[in-house]
Amino acid sequence: MSIDTIDRTIIAATQGGLPLVPEPYAAVAADLGLDEGELCCRLERMQRDGVIRRIAVAPNHYALGMTANGMSVWDVADDRIADLGPQVGALDFVSHCYERPRALPDWPYNLFAMIHGESRDEVEQKRAQVAALLGPACRGGDILYSTRILKKTGLRLRQKEG
Amino acid sequence: MSIDATDRAILNRLQEGFPISPAPFAAVAGELGIAEDDLIARLERMREARIITRFGPFFDAEAMGGAFCLCAMAVPPEKFDAVMTQVNARPEVAHNYERSHHLNMWFVLATESKDEITAVADDIERATGIRVLCFPKLREFFIGFRVAA
Structure with missing residues (x-):
């Protein structure tokens, strides 16, 4: 499994989180000057290879009482x-x-x-x-x-x- | 802020994963039986209130290149603050916790390569005169952790 420069740009752009808009991948792709399809292919590949563990929400344990x-x-x-x-x-x-x-x-x-x-x-x-x-x-x-x-x-x- | 049953359902559902598709919020909202704009508004509110720490891809730091190692030291109480200052000053120390054990200082080293882990651990050992035990990850077991919201 290896990641290239474009993957790294995607990581840098999304490690703070995804935008909360109806088409978040299209928004990230537009910011990076990528095609939405290419962005999604790369995300899927990184997820398959384990570079992305999952795309999900991380709740604050403390706010939910898990202190x-x-x-x-x-x-x-x-x-x-x-x-x-x-x-x-x-x-x-x-x-x-x-x-x-x-x-x-x-x-x-x-x-x-x-x-x-x-x-x-x-x-x-x-x-x-x-x-x-x-x-x-x-x-x-x-x-x-x-x-x-x-x-x-x-x-x-x-x-x-x- | 307080969260209601719908917010809880959203938190439980989105800990399981989020689709890679053109309109992923619409898809998840459909599963939950709520409107897409309601889902987005609730996520915004929970993110604002810090009930959500992060929403997006979680990357495996090792898969991205880089080396990590959990390390521990048994620091005598009278030296604790001085050793803590020395250890924390290293930029390779990502986090450091005091723990209730004879091995009372536990920290994670993050470097670009495995060789650097050994070099930094050796440096800390020399600088402090205290042995640094290294506990590299040999195997990771399936992560089932979910916070029931």
Whole structure:
């Protein structure tokens, strides 16, 4: 999968969001001097290739009451993670779910799953659900709550790269 | 602002995806049984009120080129502020969180290449005298996350 200069222009033009007009793709295409059909073909290709994960709305968790979250971490048997990882990732209260390397002896955990809820209690209940799902394939777990945001900057594509 | 049942239906529907077609709002409005201009007006209002953080394509930063890595450090409490200042000063540090654990500082490095990740982590380790553990993503599992509105 590769992206070219025109794809990058499209990314730069849409990463802030789509215009809220009846024909948003025609509007973006006109701004970029592209044909609407070409823009849509490129968006479809990028979506197929995984460059675009999805075109969707991202609600503000906090505004909808999802104010608590914790990074749950699990020590899952290596021969079971391919099977169990997708099941954890598919839970609707789990956002980012990844396999990462252990850092023994300090860090035995290889599955990371961010759990969201309306309260710390709810997050703990959901964490128990994940533990039940993992069952005996899991040798241990922990949860890390963020106590302070120390830095937060958006990840944005720099336009000079081409 | 408060949101009503129609707004909630819109948020739930549009978390699932948005069509690539000439008149996508009309298509979604039809599914929801509302008018196209009502859908657009409600989205504008929710975006204005920051109930919607973003509406549009979500790009995979790695697929666009670039490398990312989650890193963690066990920072002694008395050094925490000084180390935080050193770590945050690096432009490659995208976000940084204090967490409730022996490993109490967790940050994401974003660079143009994988080699740079190692170089930046080594630099931070040298500058602070504290080991930087790197947890690169080995595999990503299907993202099912939805906020029930």
